[in-house]
Amino acid sequence: TESFQSETGHHVVVYYTLNPATPDTHVCGNAEMADFRYGVADGANSTADSTYISFPGNLAAKLPAGAQLVVNHHYLNAGMTAVPQAQSAINLYYADPSTPHTATNVMVVSDSTLSVPVGASTYAVDCTIDQAYSGWMQIPHMHSIGQHITITDTPAATGVPQQLFNLDWQPNYAFDPTIATKEALSSPMMFLPGDKIHIECDYMNNSGAVATFGTEMCLFVAFTIDTNNVGGRICDRGQWGGL
Numbered sequence: 001t002e003s004f005q006s007e008t009g010h011h012v013v014v015y016y017t018l019n020p021a022t023p024d025t026h027v028c029g030n031a032e033m034a035d036f037r038y039g040v041a042d043g044a045n046s047t048a049d050s051t052y053i054s055f056p057g058n059l060a061a062k063l064p065a066g067a068q069l070v071v072n073h074h075y076l077n078a079g080m081t082a083v084p085q086a087q088s089a090i091n092l093y094y095a096d097p098s099t100p101h102t103a104t105n106v107m108v109v110s111d112s113t114l115s116v117p118v119g120a121s122t123y124a125v126d127c128t129i130d131q132a133y134s135g136w137m138q139i140p141h142m143h144s145i146g147q148h149i150t151i152t153d154t155p156a157a158t159g160v161p162q163q164l165f166n167l168d169w170q171p172n173y174a175f176d177p178t179i180a181t182k183e184a185l186s187s188p189m190m191f192l193p194g195d196k197i198h199i200e201c202d203y204m205n206n207s208g209a210v211a212t213f214g215t216e217m218c219l220f221v222a223f224t225i226d227t228n229n230v231g232g233r234i235c236d237r238g239q240w241g242g243l
Contacts, residue, residue, distance in 0.1 A: 001053050002091040005073070011175035012073040012088040013038075020068035028072060033214045036070055037232060037243055038106050038221075053177075056136065057185045059104040059225065060095035074175075103226040107133045108234040108243060109197045110219035116145065116203045116211040123218050125199040127235035134188035135222035138164060139180040140199075143216045144171040148202040151220050156194030164220075169202075188225055197235075 003012050015036035055061070063069075073088035095101045109127040116123065140149045146169035152161040164181070173179050183189050191197075201218035205211055224230075232243030 001093065003053075004087075004089045006083075006085075006087045008075045008077045008079075008083050008086055009088060010074045010076045010172075012071060012090055013175065014090055014092065015070040015072055016063055016067040017070055018064070018067055020066075029214075031214070036072070037067075055104055058099065058101050059136070059185075060101040062103045062105075062226075062229075103229055104136070105224050105226040105230070105232045106243065107135070107191065107222045107224050108219060108232070109199060109221075110217070110234060111237050112213045113237060114213040114216060114218055116205050116216050118205050118208060118210065120147075121203050121205070123201045123203065125197075125201075125218055125220075127197045127238055129191045129193055129195040129197065130233075130235070130240045131193055131230070133191040133222060133230075133233075134225040134227070135183065135191060136185055136188050136225055137180050137182045137223040138189065139177070139221050139223075140165045140167060141174065141217055141219045141221060142169050142201055143174055145203050145205050145207070145211060145216055146171075146201060146218075147204050149218070150200045152198045153191065154196040154198070156192065156196075161198075185225060189222070191222065 001014065005012055015038060017032075017035055017037065019035060021032075071088065071090060075086055077083055109125060111123075111125045114123060140151055142149055149165060149167050149169055150163070151165040152163050154161045167173070167179065197220060199218055199220055203211075203216065205216075234241055234243040
C-alpha cells in the first residue's frame with residue numbers, strides 16, 4: 001500500500017466490512033468501528049507526504065469477496081491556522097498472481113465491553129489461545145487516555161509468563177508501527193493451544209464521562225502467517241470467533 005495525507009493528517013487505515021453501507025464520508029461512530037475488520041495496512045504522516053508499506057516475504061492480505069472497503073482517516077489540527085479541507089488516499093496494490101503467496105491475517109485479543117470510568121483505573125483482558133498461530137509481528141493498542149499497557153504470554157508448556165510489552169503509552173502510539181515487535185518469517189512467535197494472554201491497561205480519564213469500547217481500547221494484535229487460511233480470529237471477552 002501507499003498512503004497519502006495532507007496537512008494535519010495523523011493516520012489512514014484500510015478496513016473492510018461484511019455489512020456494506022451506502023458509500024459516503026462521515027464521522028466514525030463506536031458501533032461501526034466494532035464492525036470493521038482490519039484490511040491491508042496503514043500509514044501515518046503529518047505533512048503532505050506519502051508512506052509505503054509492504055508485507056515481508058511472500059505474504060499478502062486476502063480480502064473476502066463481497067466485502068466493502070472502508071478508509072478510516074484521522075486528523076489532528078493542533079495549530080492556530082484553520083485548515084478548511086484535508087485529504088487522505090491509499091493506493092492498494094495487488095499481489096502478483098503469477099507468484100505463490102501465503103495469506104497474512106490477524107489474531108486479536110480484546111474486550112468489546114470495555115468501560116473506563118472517570119479518573120484513574122486499570123482494566124484487564126484475559127484469553128486462552130484456541131489453536132496454533134504463527135506471529136510475524138505483534139503490537140499493543142490503546143487510544144488517547146491510555147497511560148500504560150502490559151502484555152504477557154504464559155505458554156501452557158512451561159507455565160512461566162513471558163512479557164511481550166511493558167510500555168508507557170503515548171496517544172501517537174495508536175497507529176505507530178515502530179512500537180511493534182517483529183519476527184523473521186522462518187522463526188515466528190508461536191501461540192499454542194492453552195497459552196494464556198493477559199493484558200493490563202492503565203487509564204487516566206479526565207473527560208468527565210465513561211469511555212466505552214471504540215472511544216478507548218485495550219487489546220493485543222498478532223499479525224499471523226496464515227498458511228492454513230484460518231482467516232482473522234478474535235478472542236473477545238475470552239470467546240473465540242472469526243474476524
